[in-house]
Amino acid sequence: MLTQEELTDIVRSFVPESVFPEGTQLLEVVVPAEKYFLLIEKLKSDQKLSFNYLISQTAVDFTSNMTVVCHLESTEFRYLMVVKVILTDRENPAIDSLTALYPTAEYFEREIFDLFGIRFNNHPNLKRLFLEDDYGYPLRKDFRDEVNMIER
Amino acid sequence: MMSEEIIKDVIVGEQEDYLINLGPQHPSTHGVLRLEVCLKGETVKYLNPHIGYIHRGIEKMCEALTYQQIIHLTDRMDYLSAHINNEAVSMIVEDALQVEVPERVKYIRTILDELNRIASHQLWWCAFGMDLGALTTFFYGLRDREHILDIFEESFGSRLLHSFVCPGGLMHDVHPNFQKRTKEFIKYFRTKLPEYDQLLTGNIIFQNRSKGIGYMSRETAIGYGVTGPSGRGSGFSCDVRKIAPYGAYDKVRFNEILETEGDVFARYKVRMAEMHESLSIIEQLIDNIPEGDFTAKMKPIIKLPAGEYFRRVETARGELAVYVVSDGNKTPYRMKFRTPNFSNLFVMNEIASGYKIADLIAISGSLDLVIPDIDR
Numbered sequence: 001m002l003t004q005e006e007l008t009d010i011v012r013s014f015v016p017e018s019v020f021p022e023g024t025q026l027l028e029v030v031v032p033a034e035k036y037f038l039l040i041e042k043l044k045s046d047q048k049l050s051f052n053y054l055i056s057q058t059a060v061d062f063t064s065n066m067t068v069v070c071h072l073e074s075t076e077f078r079y080l081m082v083v084k085v086i087l088t089d090r091e092n093p094a095i096d097s098l099t100a101l102y103p104t105a106e107y108f109e110r111e112i113f114d115l116f117g118i119r120f121n122n123h124p125n126l127k128r129l130f131l132e133d134d135y136g137y138p139l140r141k142d143f144r145d146e147v148n149m150i151e152r
Numbered sequence: 153m154m155s156e157e158i159i160k161d162v163i164v165g166e167q168e169d170y171l172i173n174l175g176p177q178h179p180s181t182h183g184v185l186r187l188e189v190c191l192k193g194e195t196v197k198y199l200n201p202h203i204g205y206i207h208r209g210i211e212k213m214c215e216a217l218t219y220q221q222i223i224h225l226t227d228r229m230d231y232l233s234a235h236i237n238n239e240a241v242s243m244i245v246e247d248a249l250q251v252e253v254p255e256r257v258k259y260i261r262t263i264l265d266e267l268n269r270i271a272s273h274q275l276w277w278c279a280f281g282m283d284l285g286a287l288t289t290f291f292y293g294l295r296d297r298e299h300i301l302d303i304f305e306e307s308f309g310s311r312l313l314h315s316f317v318c319p320g321g322l323m324h325d326v327h328p329n330f331q332k333r334t335k336e337f338i339k340y341f342r343t344k345l346p347e348y349d350q351l352l353t354g355n356i357i358f359q360n361r362s363k364g365i366g367y368m369s370r371e372t373a374i375g376y377g378v379t380g381p382s383g384r385g386s387g388f389s390c391d392v393r394k395i396a397p398y399g400a401y402d403k404v405r406f407n408e409i410l411e412t413e414g415d416v417f418a419r420y421k422v423r424m425a426e427m428h429e430s431l432s433i434i435e436q437l438i439d440n441i442p443e444g445d446f447t448a449k450m451k452p453i454i455k456l457p458a459g460e461y462f463r464r465v466e467t468a469r470g471e472l473a474v475y476v477v478s479d480g481n482k483t484p485y486r487m488k489f490r491t492p493n494f495s496n497l498f499v500m501n502e503i504a505s506g507y508k509i510a511d512l513i514a515i516s517g518s519l520d521l522v523i524p525d526i527d528r
Contacts, residue, residue: 025247026462053374055464056490060477071462071473071490075374075388078395082462104377107498115211130204130527138212139486 001077002048010049011081014042026071028082036068036085037096043072043081044101050074051081054098057108059116061140066093066118087118097123115139169197174512176205182279183523187500187516194508199501207527214487219245219319219454222487227313229491230525232272233467235264238317240474243398244463245319246448248456248478255400256444257321259437262400263334264316266430270341271300272468273423273430276520280420281352283517284361289352296344299337303330319454321447334438338431345427353424362416366515368503369414376502377495380470381426382519385419387412392466404436416518423520455482469493469520493525 002010004027008020011029015038019030031039043051055071066087073080087093097120098105107129109120114128117137128135136143174187184205190197210229214222219241226237239261246253274297281289301311307327308316316323352358368378373388383390391408393401409425411418456478464473470492477486496519504515 024460054377055471056473056475056488058475058488058490060486069475071475075390102377103372103375103502104495104498107494111494130207138209 002079007049007079007081010046011039011043015039024082026080026082028084030084030086033085033087033095036083037098040070040072040083040098041101043083049079050076051079052076054102054104054108057098057105057112059112059118059139061116063141064088066090066116068095068112068118070098092119093117094119094121096121099123168192176202182516182521185497185521185523185526187512189509189512191509194510196504196507196509196512198505199512201497201500203497203523203526205527206524208524210528211487211489214484216483218482219456219484222484223318224313224315226489227315228524229489229528230467230469230472230493230522231312232275232522233268233469233472234312234314235261235268235317236465236467237472238315239265239399240463240465240472242317242319243465244461244474244476245454245456247463248459248461248476249450249454251320251448251450253321253448254444254446255442257446257448258400259441260322260326260446261317262404263434263437263441265399266433267300267303267334267337269468270427270430271297273427274300276423276468277348277352280517280520281358283513284358286352286355286358289348292344292347292351296341299340303333303337306330306333318447320450321445325446331438331441334434338435338438341427341431348424353420359417361511361514362420362518365416365507365511366503366518367414368499370412372499372502373414376499378470378499378519379495380467380492380520381409381422382419382496383470384409385411385422385518386414390471392464392471396464398465400437401433404433406433416514419518453482455480456484467492469522469525470496489528491525491528493521493523497521497526 007027011018015031015035017032021028043049051072051074053073053075055073057070060067060069068085070083072083085095097109109123110129112118113126114130115137116139120126169190169192172189172191174189176184176186186202188200188202210225213225222241223238226241227234229237274293278290278293304314305311307330308314368386370387373383373386379390387410389408389410394408406429409422411422458478458480461476464471472492473490475488476484479485504512
Protein backbone atom coordinates (compact mmCIF):
# COMPACT_ATOMS: atom_id res chain seq x y z
CA MET A 1 0.00 0.00 0.00
CA LEU A 2 1.26 3.43 -0.95
CA THR A 3 0.83 6.31 1.44
CA GLN A 4 -0.82 9.58 0.47
CA GLU A 5 2.60 11.23 0.01
CA GLU A 6 3.79 8.50 -2.34
CA LEU A 7 0.57 8.81 -4.35
CA THR A 8 1.01 12.57 -4.71
CA ASP A 9 4.62 12.05 -5.79
CA ILE A 10 3.53 9.61 -8.50
CA VAL A 11 0.85 11.99 -9.74
CA ARG A 12 3.38 14.85 -9.75
CA SER A 13 5.76 12.79 -11.85
CA PHE A 14 2.96 12.30 -14.41
CA VAL A 15 1.77 15.90 -14.49
CA PRO A 16 4.15 18.42 -12.86
CA GLU A 17 1.51 21.20 -12.98
CA SER A 18 -0.93 19.33 -10.72
CA VAL A 19 -2.09 21.06 -7.54
CA PHE A 20 -3.10 19.27 -4.34
CA PRO A 21 -5.58 21.26 -2.21
CA GLU A 22 -5.12 20.95 1.56
CA GLY A 23 -7.62 19.68 4.09
CA THR A 24 -9.82 17.60 1.81
CA GLN A 25 -11.64 14.44 2.82
CA LEU A 26 -10.12 12.37 0.00
CA LEU A 27 -6.90 12.81 -1.94
CA GLU A 28 -7.62 15.52 -4.48
CA VAL A 29 -5.70 16.67 -7.51
CA VAL A 30 -6.46 19.66 -9.72
CA VAL A 31 -5.02 19.46 -13.24
CA PRO A 32 -5.16 21.74 -16.28
CA ALA A 33 -7.79 20.74 -18.87
CA GLU A 34 -5.22 19.77 -21.51
CA LYS A 35 -3.46 17.32 -19.14
CA TYR A 36 -6.67 15.77 -17.79
CA PHE A 37 -6.96 12.85 -20.22
CA LEU A 38 -3.24 12.15 -20.04
CA LEU A 39 -3.26 11.97 -16.24
CA ILE A 40 -6.26 9.66 -16.01
CA GLU A 41 -4.88 7.42 -18.74
CA LYS A 42 -1.67 7.06 -16.73
CA LEU A 43 -3.53 6.55 -13.45
CA LYS A 44 -5.43 3.74 -15.09
CA SER A 45 -2.54 2.03 -16.87
CA ASP A 46 0.10 2.33 -14.13
CA GLN A 47 0.70 -1.09 -12.57
CA LYS A 48 1.20 0.32 -9.07
CA LEU A 49 -2.08 2.30 -9.13
CA SER A 50 -4.52 0.81 -11.68
CA PHE A 51 -7.42 3.19 -11.11
CA ASN A 52 -9.76 1.09 -13.23
CA TYR A 53 -13.13 2.02 -11.72
CA LEU A 54 -14.74 5.40 -12.37
CA ILE A 55 -17.15 5.73 -9.45
CA SER A 56 -18.71 8.97 -10.54
CA GLN A 57 -18.11 11.89 -12.82
CA THR A 58 -19.93 15.14 -12.32
CA ALA A 59 -19.57 18.90 -12.50
CA VAL A 60 -20.12 21.85 -10.19
CA ASP A 61 -20.96 25.38 -11.30
CA PHE A 62 -19.02 27.82 -9.10
CA THR A 63 -20.37 30.80 -11.13
CA SER A 64 -16.81 32.02 -11.79
CA ASN A 65 -15.85 28.66 -13.28
CA MET A 66 -17.13 25.17 -14.00
CA THR A 67 -15.37 22.29 -12.29
CA VAL A 68 -15.48 18.72 -13.56
CA VAL A 69 -15.03 16.22 -10.72
CA CYS A 70 -14.09 12.56 -11.20
CA HIS A 71 -14.02 10.02 -8.38
CA LEU A 72 -11.69 7.17 -9.23
CA GLU A 73 -11.05 3.94 -7.41
CA SER A 74 -8.53 1.19 -7.86
CA THR A 75 -10.36 -2.11 -7.42
CA GLU A 76 -7.09 -3.87 -6.73
CA PHE A 77 -5.53 -1.62 -4.09
CA ARG A 78 -8.65 0.30 -3.01
CA TYR A 79 -7.11 3.75 -3.42
CA LEU A 80 -9.56 6.60 -3.88
CA MET A 81 -8.67 9.75 -5.76
CA VAL A 82 -10.57 12.83 -6.89
CA VAL A 83 -9.43 14.46 -10.13
CA LYS A 84 -10.68 17.96 -10.80
CA VAL A 85 -10.48 20.25 -13.78
CA ILE A 86 -11.38 23.92 -13.57
CA LEU A 87 -12.91 25.33 -16.76
CA THR A 88 -12.88 29.11 -16.70
CA ASP A 89 -14.80 29.54 -19.97
CA ARG A 90 -18.45 29.38 -18.93
CA GLU A 91 -19.81 30.22 -22.39
CA ASN A 92 -18.24 27.30 -24.24
CA PRO A 93 -16.78 24.89 -21.71
CA ALA A 94 -15.13 21.87 -23.32
CA ILE A 95 -12.97 19.02 -22.09
CA ASP A 96 -11.69 15.66 -23.32
CA SER A 97 -13.98 12.67 -23.02
CA LEU A 98 -12.98 9.65 -20.92
CA THR A 99 -15.11 7.23 -22.95
CA ALA A 100 -12.03 5.56 -24.43
CA LEU A 101 -10.86 4.64 -20.93
CA TYR A 102 -14.12 3.94 -19.10
CA PRO A 103 -17.27 2.96 -21.05
CA THR A 104 -19.42 4.25 -18.20
CA ALA A 105 -18.06 7.75 -18.77
CA GLU A 106 -20.11 7.97 -21.97
CA TYR A 107 -23.31 8.29 -19.94
CA PHE A 108 -21.90 10.35 -17.09
CA GLU A 109 -20.68 12.80 -19.72
CA ARG A 110 -24.01 12.86 -21.51
CA GLU A 111 -25.61 13.68 -18.18
CA ILE A 112 -23.13 16.50 -17.54
CA PHE A 113 -23.72 17.84 -21.04
CA ASP A 114 -27.45 17.70 -20.46
CA LEU A 115 -27.44 19.46 -17.10
CA PHE A 116 -24.41 21.79 -17.38
CA GLY A 117 -23.77 22.26 -21.08
CA ILE A 118 -20.15 21.15 -20.91
CA ARG A 119 -19.01 19.69 -24.23
CA PHE A 120 -16.79 16.62 -24.40
CA ASN A 121 -14.26 16.26 -27.22
CA ASN A 122 -14.10 12.85 -28.93
CA HIS A 123 -17.36 11.74 -27.38
CA PRO A 124 -19.07 9.11 -29.58
CA ASN A 125 -22.66 10.18 -28.99
CA LEU A 126 -22.99 13.55 -27.26
CA LYS A 127 -26.75 13.97 -27.03
CA ARG A 128 -28.97 15.13 -24.19
CA LEU A 129 -29.94 12.38 -21.78
CA PHE A 130 -33.00 13.49 -19.80
CA LEU A 131 -34.27 16.77 -21.22
CA GLU A 132 -35.38 18.26 -24.50
CA ASP A 133 -32.90 19.94 -26.79
CA ASP A 134 -34.06 23.53 -26.09
CA TYR A 135 -34.44 23.28 -22.32
CA GLY A 136 -31.38 25.17 -21.07
CA TYR A 137 -28.89 23.82 -18.57
CA PRO A 138 -30.74 23.43 -15.25
CA LEU A 139 -27.85 22.77 -12.88
CA ARG A 140 -26.13 26.02 -13.83
CA LYS A 141 -26.61 28.58 -11.10
CA ASP A 142 -27.99 31.22 -13.50
CA PHE A 143 -30.75 28.92 -14.77
CA ARG A 144 -34.23 30.40 -14.38
CA ASP A 145 -37.54 28.65 -14.91
CA GLU A 146 -40.47 30.98 -14.24
CA VAL A 147 -43.04 28.19 -14.08
CA ASN A 148 -41.46 25.44 -12.03
CA MET A 149 -38.97 27.21 -9.75
CA ILE A 150 -39.79 29.14 -6.60
CA GLU A 151 -37.24 31.74 -5.52
CA ARG A 152 -36.68 32.09 -1.79
CA MET B 153 -32.98 -32.03 -45.59
CA MET B 154 -32.53 -28.35 -46.20
CA SER B 155 -29.25 -26.82 -45.20
CA GLU B 156 -29.22 -24.04 -42.68
CA GLU B 157 -28.50 -21.34 -45.27
CA ILE B 158 -31.57 -22.24 -47.29
CA ILE B 159 -33.78 -22.10 -44.21
CA LYS B 160 -32.42 -18.67 -43.42
CA ASP B 161 -33.23 -17.45 -46.92
CA VAL B 162 -36.76 -18.77 -46.74
CA ILE B 163 -37.69 -16.99 -43.50
CA VAL B 164 -39.27 -13.69 -44.46
CA GLY B 165 -37.79 -10.58 -42.90
CA GLU B 166 -34.64 -12.32 -41.73
CA GLN B 167 -32.50 -10.25 -44.08
CA GLU B 168 -33.62 -6.85 -42.89
CA ASP B 169 -33.02 -5.13 -39.59
CA TYR B 170 -35.85 -3.38 -37.93
CA LEU B 171 -36.27 -1.21 -34.86
CA ILE B 172 -38.84 -1.77 -32.17
CA ASN B 173 -39.57 0.21 -29.06
CA LEU B 174 -39.78 -1.76 -25.85
CA GLY B 175 -41.60 0.49 -23.42
CA PRO B 176 -42.02 3.10 -22.01
CA GLN B 177 -44.97 1.21 -20.57
CA HIS B 178 -43.94 -2.40 -21.15
CA PRO B 179 -44.49 -4.40 -17.97
CA SER B 180 -41.09 -6.02 -18.11
CA THR B 181 -39.26 -2.70 -17.99
CA HIS B 182 -40.47 -2.24 -14.38
CA GLY B 183 -41.17 1.43 -14.92
CA VAL B 184 -41.02 4.07 -17.57
CA LEU B 185 -37.96 3.04 -19.54
CA ARG B 186 -37.86 2.89 -23.32
CA LEU B 187 -35.47 0.53 -25.03
CA GLU B 188 -34.95 1.14 -28.72
CA VAL B 189 -34.03 -2.36 -29.90
CA CYS B 190 -32.56 -3.13 -33.31
CA LEU B 191 -33.49 -6.66 -34.32
CA LYS B 192 -32.34 -8.97 -37.05
CA GLY B 193 -35.00 -11.63 -37.04
CA GLU B 194 -35.30 -12.42 -33.38
CA THR B 195 -31.72 -11.54 -32.53
CA VAL B 196 -30.85 -8.26 -30.84
CA LYS B 197 -28.21 -6.36 -32.85
CA TYR B 198 -27.95 -3.43 -30.50
CA LEU B 199 -30.16 -1.52 -28.13
CA ASN B 200 -30.32 2.04 -27.04
CA PRO B 201 -31.93 2.97 -23.71
CA HIS B 202 -33.95 6.21 -23.63
CA ILE B 203 -34.47 7.58 -20.15
CA GLY B 204 -35.86 10.75 -18.62
CA TYR B 205 -39.57 9.90 -18.46
CA ILE B 206 -39.51 10.23 -14.68
CA HIS B 207 -36.74 12.82 -14.33
CA ARG B 208 -37.72 15.06 -11.43
CA GLY B 209 -34.54 17.05 -11.07
CA ILE B 210 -33.84 15.83 -7.55
CA GLU B 211 -30.29 17.23 -7.64
CA LYS B 212 -31.64 20.68 -8.50
CA MET B 213 -34.37 20.46 -5.88
CA CYS B 214 -31.76 19.58 -3.24
CA GLU B 215 -30.10 22.94 -3.81
CA ALA B 216 -33.19 24.67 -2.40
CA LEU B 217 -33.89 22.32 0.50
CA THR B 218 -32.35 21.76 3.93
CA TYR B 219 -30.65 18.49 4.76
CA GLN B 220 -33.61 17.28 6.83
CA GLN B 221 -35.88 17.88 3.85
CA ILE B 222 -33.53 16.16 1.40
CA ILE B 223 -33.96 12.90 3.34
CA HIS B 224 -37.52 12.70 2.07
CA LEU B 225 -36.41 13.10 -1.54
CA THR B 226 -33.84 10.31 -1.34
CA ASP B 227 -36.61 7.81 -0.55
CA ARG B 228 -38.03 8.50 -3.94
CA MET B 229 -34.92 7.57 -5.91
CA ASP B 230 -34.57 3.87 -5.23
CA TYR B 231 -37.83 3.33 -3.43
CA LEU B 232 -36.98 -0.30 -2.67
CA SER B 233 -33.86 0.72 -0.71
CA ALA B 234 -35.42 3.71 1.05
CA HIS B 235 -33.62 3.19 4.36
CA ILE B 236 -30.24 2.83 2.74
CA ASN B 237 -30.67 5.99 0.70
CA ASN B 238 -31.71 7.90 3.84
CA GLU B 239 -28.67 6.56 5.63
CA ALA B 240 -26.30 7.79 2.93
CA VAL B 241 -27.40 11.42 3.32
CA SER B 242 -27.60 11.15 7.10
CA MET B 243 -24.06 9.83 7.30
CA ILE B 244 -22.68 12.55 5.09
CA VAL B 245 -24.17 15.17 7.46
CA GLU B 246 -22.78 13.31 10.48
CA ASP B 247 -19.35 13.10 8.84
CA ALA B 248 -19.31 16.79 8.11
CA LEU B 249 -20.44 17.85 11.58
CA GLN B 250 -18.33 15.13 13.24
CA VAL B 251 -21.29 13.84 15.18
CA GLU B 252 -20.87 10.44 16.79
CA VAL B 253 -24.19 8.62 16.60
CA PRO B 254 -25.15 6.32 19.51
CA GLU B 255 -24.40 2.61 19.19
CA ARG B 256 -28.10 1.82 19.36
CA VAL B 257 -28.70 3.87 16.22
CA LYS B 258 -25.94 2.05 14.33
CA TYR B 259 -27.38 -1.33 15.22
CA ILE B 260 -30.95 -0.41 14.32
CA ARG B 261 -29.86 1.22 11.07
CA THR B 262 -27.95 -1.87 10.03
CA ILE B 263 -30.87 -4.15 10.85
CA LEU B 264 -33.21 -1.93 8.87
CA ASP B 265 -30.79 -1.88 5.93
CA GLU B 266 -30.75 -5.64 5.83
CA LEU B 267 -34.52 -5.98 6.23
CA ASN B 268 -34.83 -3.51 3.39
CA ARG B 269 -32.39 -5.51 1.30
CA ILE B 270 -34.34 -8.72 1.87
CA ALA B 271 -37.64 -7.01 0.98
CA SER B 272 -36.06 -5.63 -2.18
CA HIS B 273 -34.61 -8.98 -3.22
CA GLN B 274 -37.95 -10.63 -2.55
CA LEU B 275 -39.72 -8.22 -4.87
CA TRP B 276 -36.98 -8.74 -7.46
CA TRP B 277 -37.44 -12.50 -7.18
CA CYS B 278 -41.22 -12.20 -7.73
CA ALA B 279 -40.84 -9.94 -10.71
CA PHE B 280 -37.97 -11.88 -12.22
CA GLY B 281 -39.94 -15.10 -12.13
CA MET B 282 -42.87 -13.31 -13.68
CA ASP B 283 -40.67 -11.89 -16.44
CA LEU B 284 -39.79 -15.44 -17.38
CA GLY B 285 -43.38 -16.62 -17.26
CA ALA B 286 -43.59 -18.09 -13.77
CA LEU B 287 -46.52 -16.28 -12.21
CA THR B 288 -46.55 -18.25 -8.95
CA THR B 289 -43.32 -16.60 -7.74
CA PHE B 290 -45.20 -13.34 -7.45
CA PHE B 291 -47.58 -14.72 -4.84
CA TYR B 292 -44.84 -16.45 -2.87
CA GLY B 293 -42.56 -13.42 -2.81
CA LEU B 294 -45.21 -10.87 -1.90
CA ARG B 295 -46.58 -13.15 0.81
CA ASP B 296 -43.22 -13.06 2.62
CA ARG B 297 -42.47 -9.43 1.85
CA GLU B 298 -45.67 -8.50 3.64
CA HIS B 299 -44.11 -9.63 6.93
CA ILE B 300 -41.25 -7.14 6.55
CA LEU B 301 -43.58 -4.35 5.51
CA ASP B 302 -45.71 -5.03 8.59
CA ILE B 303 -42.64 -4.65 10.80
CA PHE B 304 -41.86 -1.36 9.05
CA GLU B 305 -45.44 -0.16 9.33
CA GLU B 306 -45.61 -0.87 13.03
CA SER B 307 -42.42 1.06 13.74
CA PHE B 308 -42.57 3.98 11.31
CA GLY B 309 -46.16 4.15 10.12
CA SER B 310 -45.22 3.71 6.47
CA ARG B 311 -44.51 0.70 4.36
CA LEU B 312 -42.48 1.84 1.37
CA LEU B 313 -41.09 5.36 1.82
CA HIS B 314 -40.10 5.50 5.46
CA SER B 315 -37.86 8.60 5.84
CA PHE B 316 -37.07 7.08 9.22
CA VAL B 317 -33.32 7.51 9.30
CA CYS B 318 -32.45 11.19 9.75
CA PRO B 319 -29.24 13.16 10.37
CA GLY B 320 -28.04 12.30 13.85
CA GLY B 321 -30.00 9.11 14.32
CA LEU B 322 -33.59 8.05 13.86
CA MET B 323 -36.83 10.02 13.71
CA HIS B 324 -38.08 8.22 16.84
CA ASP B 325 -37.42 4.97 18.64
CA VAL B 326 -38.56 1.68 17.15
CA HIS B 327 -41.73 0.01 18.40
CA PRO B 328 -41.32 -2.21 21.50
CA ASN B 329 -42.40 -5.18 19.39
CA PHE B 330 -39.63 -4.60 16.83
CA GLN B 331 -37.16 -7.12 18.24
CA LYS B 332 -39.75 -9.81 18.81
CA ARG B 333 -41.33 -9.48 15.38
CA THR B 334 -38.01 -9.35 13.57
CA LYS B 335 -36.94 -12.56 15.28
CA GLU B 336 -40.24 -14.15 14.33
CA PHE B 337 -39.67 -13.06 10.76
CA ILE B 338 -36.18 -14.61 10.64
CA LYS B 339 -37.57 -17.90 11.89
CA TYR B 340 -40.44 -17.73 9.42
CA PHE B 341 -38.36 -16.76 6.39
CA ARG B 342 -35.74 -19.46 7.10
CA THR B 343 -38.49 -22.01 6.56
CA LYS B 344 -39.77 -20.27 3.42
CA LEU B 345 -36.49 -19.70 1.58
CA PRO B 346 -36.10 -23.39 0.60
CA GLU B 347 -39.51 -23.07 -1.08
CA TYR B 348 -38.05 -20.43 -3.37
CA ASP B 349 -35.39 -22.85 -4.51
CA GLN B 350 -37.88 -25.67 -4.95
CA LEU B 351 -40.18 -23.47 -6.97
CA LEU B 352 -37.77 -21.69 -9.30
CA THR B 353 -34.05 -22.33 -8.85
CA GLY B 354 -34.13 -26.01 -9.74
CA ASN B 355 -36.73 -25.60 -12.48
CA ILE B 356 -35.25 -26.88 -15.73
CA ILE B 357 -37.12 -24.37 -17.91
CA PHE B 358 -35.88 -21.54 -15.74
CA GLN B 359 -32.31 -22.82 -15.79
CA ASN B 360 -32.30 -23.20 -19.56
CA ARG B 361 -33.57 -19.66 -19.95
CA SER B 362 -31.01 -18.15 -17.59
CA LYS B 363 -27.79 -20.14 -17.87
CA GLY B 364 -25.30 -18.85 -20.40
CA ILE B 365 -27.46 -15.80 -21.19
CA GLY B 366 -26.32 -12.19 -20.90
CA TYR B 367 -22.67 -12.91 -20.23
CA MET B 368 -20.82 -10.02 -18.57
CA SER B 369 -17.10 -10.30 -17.96
CA ARG B 370 -15.41 -8.84 -14.89
CA GLU B 371 -13.70 -6.17 -17.04
CA THR B 372 -17.04 -5.13 -18.53
CA ALA B 373 -18.55 -4.89 -15.07
CA ILE B 374 -15.73 -2.66 -13.80
CA GLY B 375 -15.60 -0.57 -16.97
CA TYR B 376 -19.33 0.14 -16.92
CA GLY B 377 -19.34 0.52 -13.14
CA VAL B 378 -21.84 -2.29 -12.64
CA THR B 379 -22.01 -2.80 -8.89
CA GLY B 380 -24.15 -4.68 -6.44
CA PRO B 381 -25.34 -8.23 -7.04
CA SER B 382 -25.12 -7.69 -10.81
CA GLY B 383 -21.43 -6.85 -10.60
CA ARG B 384 -20.71 -9.56 -8.04
CA GLY B 385 -22.25 -12.12 -10.38
CA SER B 386 -19.29 -11.37 -12.65
CA GLY B 387 -16.70 -11.66 -9.91
CA PHE B 388 -16.28 -7.90 -9.35
CA SER B 389 -15.74 -7.53 -5.62
CA CYS B 390 -17.59 -4.27 -4.97
CA ASP B 391 -19.43 -4.68 -1.67
CA VAL B 392 -19.11 -1.32 0.13
CA ARG B 393 -20.12 -3.04 3.36
CA LYS B 394 -16.79 -4.88 3.15
CA ILE B 395 -14.62 -2.20 1.52
CA ALA B 396 -15.58 0.66 3.82
CA PRO B 397 -17.78 -0.63 6.66
CA TYR B 398 -20.33 1.77 8.08
CA GLY B 399 -23.01 1.37 10.75
CA ALA B 400 -22.55 -1.91 12.58
CA TYR B 401 -21.15 -3.85 9.63
CA ASP B 402 -17.71 -4.00 11.26
CA LYS B 403 -19.25 -5.91 14.19
CA VAL B 404 -20.81 -8.73 12.21
CA ARG B 405 -19.39 -11.63 10.26
CA PHE B 406 -20.74 -12.10 6.76
CA ASN B 407 -19.48 -13.21 3.38
CA GLU B 408 -19.36 -11.18 0.23
CA ILE B 409 -21.13 -13.39 -2.32
CA LEU B 410 -19.10 -13.70 -5.51
CA GLU B 411 -19.94 -15.74 -8.58
CA THR B 412 -17.70 -15.90 -11.62
CA GLU B 413 -19.98 -17.15 -14.40
CA GLY B 414 -21.29 -13.67 -15.18
CA ASP B 415 -24.57 -14.85 -16.71
CA VAL B 416 -28.17 -14.27 -15.68
CA PHE B 417 -28.16 -17.34 -13.45
CA ALA B 418 -25.03 -16.16 -11.63
CA ARG B 419 -26.71 -12.84 -10.79
CA TYR B 420 -29.74 -14.82 -9.63
CA LYS B 421 -27.59 -16.99 -7.37
CA VAL B 422 -25.88 -13.95 -5.81
CA ARG B 423 -29.19 -12.40 -4.82
CA MET B 424 -30.57 -15.67 -3.43
CA ALA B 425 -27.42 -16.15 -1.34
CA GLU B 426 -27.53 -12.52 -0.18
CA MET B 427 -30.92 -13.10 1.39
CA HIS B 428 -29.36 -15.83 3.55
CA GLU B 429 -26.44 -13.52 4.45
CA SER B 430 -28.81 -10.69 5.37
CA LEU B 431 -30.75 -12.99 7.66
CA SER B 432 -27.53 -14.00 9.38
CA ILE B 433 -26.47 -10.34 9.79
CA ILE B 434 -29.80 -9.47 11.40
CA GLU B 435 -29.57 -12.54 13.62
CA GLN B 436 -26.16 -11.45 14.94
CA LEU B 437 -27.41 -7.95 15.78
CA ILE B 438 -31.00 -8.28 16.87
CA ASP B 439 -30.30 -9.65 20.37
CA ASN B 440 -27.49 -7.20 21.06
CA ILE B 441 -29.14 -3.85 20.36
CA PRO B 442 -27.70 -1.63 23.11
CA GLU B 443 -29.94 0.58 25.21
CA GLY B 444 -29.58 4.31 24.78
CA ASP B 445 -30.77 7.31 22.85
CA PHE B 446 -32.26 6.99 19.40
CA THR B 447 -30.55 10.14 18.21
CA ALA B 448 -27.47 12.22 18.89
CA LYS B 449 -27.89 15.83 19.93
CA MET B 450 -28.37 17.86 16.77
CA LYS B 451 -29.03 21.55 16.27
CA PRO B 452 -32.41 22.32 14.73
CA ILE B 453 -30.75 24.10 11.80
CA ILE B 454 -28.02 22.01 10.20
CA LYS B 455 -25.28 23.93 8.41
CA LEU B 456 -22.41 21.93 6.98
CA PRO B 457 -18.98 23.58 7.14
CA ALA B 458 -17.81 24.75 3.71
CA GLY B 459 -16.12 21.92 1.86
CA GLU B 460 -16.75 18.78 -0.09
CA TYR B 461 -17.99 15.48 1.26
CA PHE B 462 -18.26 12.04 -0.28
CA ARG B 463 -19.93 8.94 1.07
CA ARG B 464 -20.72 5.51 -0.34
CA VAL B 465 -23.21 2.93 0.83
CA GLU B 466 -24.33 -0.42 -0.50
CA THR B 467 -27.98 -0.41 -1.52
CA ALA B 468 -29.86 -3.50 -2.63
CA ARG B 469 -28.77 -2.76 -6.21
CA GLY B 470 -25.23 -1.56 -5.82
CA GLU B 471 -23.13 1.36 -4.82
CA LEU B 472 -24.83 4.64 -4.01
CA ALA B 473 -22.34 7.49 -3.70
CA VAL B 474 -23.34 10.92 -2.48
CA TYR B 475 -21.15 13.94 -3.21
CA VAL B 476 -21.95 17.21 -1.50
CA VAL B 477 -20.40 20.62 -2.03
CA SER B 478 -21.30 22.94 0.82
CA ASP B 479 -20.71 26.68 1.04
CA GLY B 480 -21.63 26.85 4.73
CA ASN B 481 -25.34 27.49 4.23
CA LYS B 482 -28.21 25.37 5.43
CA THR B 483 -28.81 24.12 1.89
CA PRO B 484 -26.16 22.27 -0.13
CA TYR B 485 -24.46 24.15 -2.95
CA ARG B 486 -24.40 21.05 -5.12
CA MET B 487 -25.54 17.53 -4.42
CA LYS B 488 -24.74 14.62 -6.69
CA PHE B 489 -26.16 11.13 -6.34
CA ARG B 490 -24.20 8.45 -8.14
CA THR B 491 -27.00 5.92 -8.26
CA PRO B 492 -26.33 2.23 -8.91
CA ASN B 493 -29.06 1.72 -11.48
CA PHE B 494 -27.77 4.49 -13.73
CA SER B 495 -24.56 2.57 -14.37
CA ASN B 496 -26.23 -0.83 -14.32
CA LEU B 497 -28.67 0.14 -17.09
CA PHE B 498 -26.15 1.19 -19.70
CA VAL B 499 -24.30 -2.12 -19.71
CA MET B 500 -27.37 -3.66 -21.34
CA ASN B 501 -26.29 -2.88 -24.90
CA GLU B 502 -23.03 -4.68 -24.25
CA ILE B 503 -24.47 -7.81 -22.64
CA ALA B 504 -27.76 -8.20 -24.56
CA SER B 505 -26.40 -7.84 -28.10
CA GLY B 506 -26.38 -11.18 -29.90
CA TYR B 507 -29.05 -12.80 -27.75
CA LYS B 508 -32.72 -13.29 -28.61
CA ILE B 509 -35.37 -10.75 -27.75
CA ALA B 510 -36.87 -13.13 -25.17
CA ASP B 511 -33.46 -13.25 -23.48
CA LEU B 512 -33.42 -9.46 -23.35
CA ILE B 513 -36.31 -9.61 -20.87
CA ALA B 514 -34.37 -12.09 -18.73
CA ILE B 515 -31.27 -9.87 -18.88
CA SER B 516 -33.11 -6.69 -17.93
CA GLY B 517 -34.78 -8.59 -15.11
CA SER B 518 -31.47 -9.92 -13.85
CA LEU B 519 -30.07 -6.37 -13.59
CA ASP B 520 -32.96 -5.50 -11.22
CA LEU B 521 -33.51 -1.96 -12.46
CA VAL B 522 -35.51 0.66 -10.60
CA ILE B 523 -36.19 3.44 -13.09
CA PRO B 524 -36.75 6.44 -10.75
CA ASP B 525 -33.25 5.75 -9.45
CA ILE B 526 -31.84 6.17 -12.95
CA ASP B 527 -33.67 9.38 -13.76
CA ARG B 528 -33.56 11.06 -10.35
